[in-house]
Every structure is written in C-alpha cells, then in structure tokens.
Amino acid sequence: MISFQKLKIIYNNELDLLKDAINNSKNPYHTFTLSSINNNIPELRTIVLRGIDKDPFKIFFNSDVRSPKIKQLKINNHCSILFYDLKRKMQLRLQCKASIFNKDDISEEIWYKTPLQSRKCYMAPYPPSKKIENWEPNLPKKYLKKDPTRKDSEVGYKNFSYIQLEVINSDILQLHHDGHIRFIVHKKTFSFISS
C-alpha cells in the first residue's frame, strides 16, 4: 500500500530535483520536451529549464520571440511538457498554460541577468526555423568565436522572451518491477491512476 502522504513526499522530491536542474546540467531534468499545436498538429522540441516556482507550480524557459513555438503558443497557450529521468525511470508529464514576456519588465529583468554568451543567440540575423539557401551560422559574424560586448548584445533584447508555464496538472509515473507508481496532482489534490 502507498499512502497519500508517501505520494506527497515523492512529488516534493521531484520539485526539489527540478529546482536543482536549473543550474545543474548533469541533472536529467535540465532539459525537457515541450509540445505545442501547429494547425492541429502537435510539434515537439527540446528546451532548457530556466526556472521553477513550487507553489503555485510554474516552469520557466527562454526563447526567441520570432520562433514558431512562440507563435504557436500565442495562438493556443495550452501545452504539455515532459521530463524524464532515465536512471530513476521517472516521468513527469505536465499540462500547462503559457504566458509570454517580451519587451516588458519581466523579460528585462531576466535579460539583465543573461550572460553575454547566451545573449548572442538572440542576435541571430535570421528568425529561428527560417528556410535558408545554404548553411551558415545564424550568429552575428563579428562574434562567431567570442562573446559580444554588453553594448552590442542589446540588439538581441527585442528577440528575447521569457516564458512562464503555469502547471495545470502533473502526471507522475515511476516504473517499478513490482508495480508502477502513477498519480495525478490537480489543484493540490492527489489521485492514483493506473499505469
């Protein structure tokens, strides 16, 4: 038998691991898969975890505002994200609602703390996912092998967006030889579901 108390312990432990993963690239939760809807067709991509709020549960990431994913999330802000820890056989599937911050106080605060090396991505001359005739690095030529100056990096600010994913419900699954553990957390209520 597994008690609801035990489920809460499992859940809180996963939130702690998500928190650790923000700055720990060895933690498997450092990246996750984000799905959005493109004209009724789901699209997936890998994203780096940049932040988490535990209560209420929120996930944060950075993206180029010109990218298709952001356009899709503007049309339909419902999305799903997936974290997987191979060693512990733990899967977190989260249904979320996205809010996009661009050229506002929130994005400005995050941009201020963004290292120059990361700011460079937002100085890309082509918008992400644009068809190009020949391969070329989509980075400012002057800064291919070095970080931009702080002053020059500011041209990237308009393209930078910070995305908040408000978690609506969490589907937690851990595989075990003697019976998988699976439960849903919705509005702080825990329910067992079959695996």
Ligand SMILES: Cc1cc2nc3c(=O)[nH]c(=O)nc-3n(C[C@H](O)[C@H](O)[C@H](O)COP(=O)(O)O)c2cc1C
């Ligand atoms: C390891 C890894 C991490 C990535 N992290 C991000 C990220 O944090 N934000 C982002 O917008 N794209 C990130 N990408 C790129 C996306 O996966 C995707 O290829 C790109 O943004 C285009 O997506 P879209 O056309 O669906 O908008 C990452 C890709 C990889 C391989």
